[in-house]
């Protein structure tokens with residue numbers, strides 16, 4: 001019961017947030033129409049992927065629910081990014097339900113659906129927004145990291161992912177988050193790759209481990225996964241993953257990092 005009330009309240013909050021975002025994006029379209037652009041620079045298409053959903057649940061710990069947190073961060077990121085010229089922002093989901101096959105066993109199909117959606121809107125970049133959970137409940141693991149495409153098959157996408165990831169991480173640290181030194185790839189930078197053990201690209205090189213990244217690479221565009229903070233770390237959870245204001249800070253940091261990477265200017 002408690003959970004369903006919480007869900008209804010959260011749904012209502014999310015709906016009102018969506019309405020305000022819709023209103024502001026309508027206004028921004030009007031404002032844009034009145035403004036005469038003097039140079040035709042390429043419009044950047046950013047697809048934000050709020051990781052997980054009600055069917056494909058993310059991590060749960062001490063009342064934290066990843067699928068809900070990621071959706072808030074994505075909405076706030078979109079809202080902030082739309083303050084800039086030259087960018088179109090889409091989201092792979094706008095609600096709690098899975099739009100790509102609501103079956104708990106179909107996470108692979110769901111991820112394929114998200115990449116296909118990004119491809120259908122001609123994405124320049126797919127940015128998947130997540131939060132982390134240490135599977136060993138190692139509470140000392142904390143901070144932010146960005147998983148980028150490995151250098152195989154399309155090395156240019158690795159470079160793009162690395163530069164964008166650094167820009168986002170720089171902004172995330174302004175919220176007080178540290179850089180996570182991932183134990184699977186402890187290089188101290190927070191910019192990490194992970195190879196598949198068996199999967200190969202057409203040139204025989206190792207695929208990226210994460211489906212979203214390898215499917216995007218095969219479709220011709222880069223995908224990065226932003227892991228903002230650890231819900232299993234008390235400081236991260238209390239100071240960064242507990243309130244909508246904190247989610248907004250994370251979304252703004254992501255958007256600022258994206259805008260700086262693409263050299264976007266405010267409207």
Ligand SMILES: [Zn+2]
Nearest residue numbers: 051058130131
């Ligand atoms: Zn996740």
